[in-house]
Amino acid sequence: MTTSTPDSRRRIYTRPQTLVDRSTHFCPGCGHGIIHRVVAEQLDEMHLTPRTVGVASVGCSVFLYDYLAVDVVESPHGRAPAVATGVRRVRPDAFVFTYQGDGDLAAIGTAEIVHAAARGEQISVIFVNNGIYGMTGGQLAPTTPLGERTSSSPTGRDARQAGYPIPITEMLALLPGVAYAARGSIADPAWIGKTKAMLKRAFEAQLAGEGFSIVEILSTCPVGWGLTPVESMEHVARDVVQTYPLGVLKDRPQARTANAPEG
Amino acid sequence: MTGSPELLAAPTPLAQPIHPVLMKGNEAMAEAAIQAGCDAYFGYPITPQAEILEWMARRMPELGRTFVQAESELGAINMALGAASTGARVLVSSSGPGISLMAEAMSYMAGSELPMVLINVMRGGPGLGSIGPAQSDYFQATKGHGHGDYRVPVLAPASIAEAMALVADAFELAERYRTPVMILADGVIGQMMEPVDPTYRTPPRRSADWALTGADDRPPRAVRSLQLQPEALEAHGRRLQAKFATIAECEVRWAGxxxxxxxxxxxxxxxxxxxxxxxxxxxxxxxxxxxxxxxxxxxxxxxxxxxxxxxxxxxxxxxxxxxxxxxxxxxxxxxxxxxxxxxxxxxxxxxxxxxxxxxxxxxxxxxxxxxxxxxxxxxxxxxxxxxxxx
The missing domain is CATH 3.40.50.920 (Rossmann fold)
Structure with a gap:
């Protein structure tokens, strides 16, 4: 048995360099904190921060520029994939990601996400799905599972009135321009690790010019859901995954993209 | 008299071309943008400006520059927003119904002080209106487009030669003041052909110490319009208004x-x-x-x-x-x-x-x-x- 002295202690869990050391505006138990952290870790591990331009969307996610030490442009609601397209096309050396919520990506921004994917834009999309409009007070989102109560579906989502939750990542995976599509979760440590690996693969796809990549991350909104943080995690792990199964939906390095590098 | 008295003496459009070339308005404006150093063009088909899109589709890739036909005018102008945020010289074009869709991003770009040139070839409205020439979007161009308390310079050419010159001027104004600038043409200017001297101008590049180029050996930058603190947004608004006042003081143009x-x-x-x-x-x-x-x-x-x-x-x-x-x-x-x-x-x-x-x-x-x-x-x-x- 070896003994360790204080001098030999090694700190194995530190704040990623790209994660700014400050308090956040997020509610207690919000999933954004975890996701920001894994994104920052991944950017650090791949040494991407100096060449990164992030695209912040509208919603709780907008303050990306306060928490990640990368260049960030703020997009109008839903338009982040178009903004990212503009950045990436004129800066082919940049690493470009969007960070979008489910209202932003799967409702108001459906045209932009579908066509960025269809063009095979060399961007990575981090899609945070908590099934609710958190910033505006917890309204029904396109991704809200059937039966879930929100401030604008007070008796629970009824398909006859509000239609069905939209599995948009599966839809995007059908497109030839998409190199990588996966769905992870922050509901437990194991899935946080797997989600980070998904981010890594998505980022690699962009760097290799393989095409569009997206990682959907099931997240929580304890305040919007009316649950405690722990109950929220359990809800994701037990219930939300029934509507949104976890796993890699597509991983095809040679996507047919419109703007892949020559050669 | 204030304004530009030199124009009173020698109005631009009356100058006769020396080595005239017959050019169509839309194509002439597009080429003027290319010669002005436009790095990227984003557009969506709409009459009566589709020739700008078509000209750019051919010319920009030839020159190794960026051309994207977007999924909508929303897509086009937000691509422009993204490209402009990196300091690129960006052109977008459309007509009334498309400009209405672009209004959202115009507001964001004015708020986050991004330079861009937008050519608006007016057609008849309201609604789908007609594809004939009109000047029915003066209010939209000069008083509004998007939400919020902002102004955007609007340049109105009366000839193809002048349109070409104004495109270069618009890039310069956009970058000098970090603002979108609109060229307000109409279907006649866009569609007609006229003899012009194909003389172009490339405005010098300004250093853009705000552009998103990656936080390499410098602190991260953000291009944003959100200011949740009322004091901060009011201060930002005052700064914008001071800029608009400077433009109003220094950039007035007219001809007599x-x-x-x-x-x-x-x-x-x-x-x-x-x-x-x-x-x-x-x-x-x-x-x-x-x-x-x-x-x-x-x-x-x-x-x-x-x-x-x-x-x-x-x-x-x-x-x-x-x-x-x-x-x-x-x-x-x-x-x-x-x-x-x-x-x-x-x-x-x-x-x-x-x-x-x-x-x-x-x-x-x-x-x-x-x-x-x-x-x-x-x-x-x-x-x-x-x-x-x-």
Whole structure:
């Protein structure tokens, strides 16, 4: 048995360099904190921060520029994939990601996400799905599972009135321009690790010019859901995954993209 | 007189080309943007500006520059927003219905101070309207587009040569003031062909210490318009307003023709000014002394110059391809000083020189020494109406 002295202690869990050391505006138990952290870790591990331009969307996610030490442009609601397209096309050396919520990506921004994917834009999309409009007070989102109560579906989502939750990542995976599509979760440590690996693969796809990549991350909104943080995690792990199964939906390095590098 | 007196002496559009090439307005503007150093173009098909998109589709890839046909005008202008945030020189073009969709991002770009040039080739409205030429989007261009408290410079060409020059000027203005700039053309300017000297200008690049190039050996940057703290947003708004005041002070442009002895001053821009120019020649043959005041910047509107020019004249006649939009700015500039008459055609109809001569004649008659104008009366001009305002 070896003994360790204080001098030999090694700190194995530190704040990623790209994660700014400050308090956040997020509610207690919000999933954004975890996701920001894994994104920052991944950017650090791949040494991407100096060449990164992030695209912040509208919603709780907008303050990306306060928490990640990368260049960030703020997009109008839903338009982040178009903004990212503009950045990436004129800066082919940049690493470009969007960070979008489910209202932003799967409702108001459906045209932009579908066509960025269809063009095979060399961007990575981090899609945070908590099934609710958190910033505006917890309204029904396109991704809200059937039966879930929100401030604008007070008796629970009824398909006859509000239609069905939209599995948009599966839809995007059908497109030839998409190199990588996966769905992870922050509901437990194991899935946080797997989600980070998904981010890594998505980022690699962009760097290799393989095409569009997206990682959907099931997240929580304890305040919007009316649950405690722990109950929220359990809800994701037990219930939300029934509507949104976890796993890699597509991983095809040679996507047919419109703007892949020559050669 | 304030404004640009040199233009009064030598109006740009009257200069004859020395080595003329026949060019279509839309294509000439597109090529002028390319020669001005445009790095990226994003567009969506809409009549009457589709030739800009088509020209760029061919030329930009040839030059190794960026061209994307977007999924919508929303997509196009947000691509422009992204590209502009990195410091690229960016062009977008559209027409009324598409400009309405672009209004959202115009507001964001004004708020986050991103340079961009937007060519708006006006067609008839409202709604789907028509694809014929019109000037019905003056309000949209000069008073609004998107939400919030902001202004955007608007340049109105009256010839293809001038349109080409203004495209280069627009990039320079956009980058000098970090603002979107709109070229407000109409379907006639976009679609007609005209002999021009293919002379181009490439404005010098300015250092962009705000551009998103990656936080490499410097602190991260954010291009943003969100300021949740009221004090912060008010301070940001004040800074923007100070910038707009500087633009209004320094960037006013207008041109005058045959103003020296004019008793009736026609105020018109773009295609209407061309019609007015012909009408003025005819009116003068009949002994009617008419001149032209042609705003080139619609915002900032040349109010002080117009006010000065108008002093001691008999009347002002505003001619537009709208129901009277610039008319409101003319009234503000004149501030009740003396009679203002209006002649407008809409829906894709273009005023004829004969109609304008007749309107000038009636303005003359209504303001004679023995004939006090009735501020509220209507003068019938054939099937059209002109409103006598005051």
């Amino acid at each position: 023709e045959q103003l020296e002895d004019a008793e009736i001053v026609i105020v018109a821009y773009g295609t209407s000014a061309r019609v007015a120019r012909t009408a003025i020649e005819r009116a003068r043959e009949d002994g009617l002394r008419v001149g032209l005041f042609r705003p080139i910047t619609l915002w900032p509107f040349p109010s002080a110059a117009l006010s000065a020019v108008a002093a001691d004249r008999r009347a002002i006649l505003v001619v537009e391809m709208s129901s009277g939009q610039m008319l409101e700015d003319v009234r503000l500039a004149i501030d009740g000083g003396f009679p203002i008459f209006f002649h407008g055609r809409t829906g894709g109809m273009v005023p004829t020189p004969g109609d304008v001569v007749e309107a000038a004649r009636q303005a003359w008659a209504a303001t004679g020494p023995d004939d006090e104008p009735d501020p509220l009366s209507l003068i019938e001009l054939g099937e059209r109406s002109s409103v006598v305002t005051r």
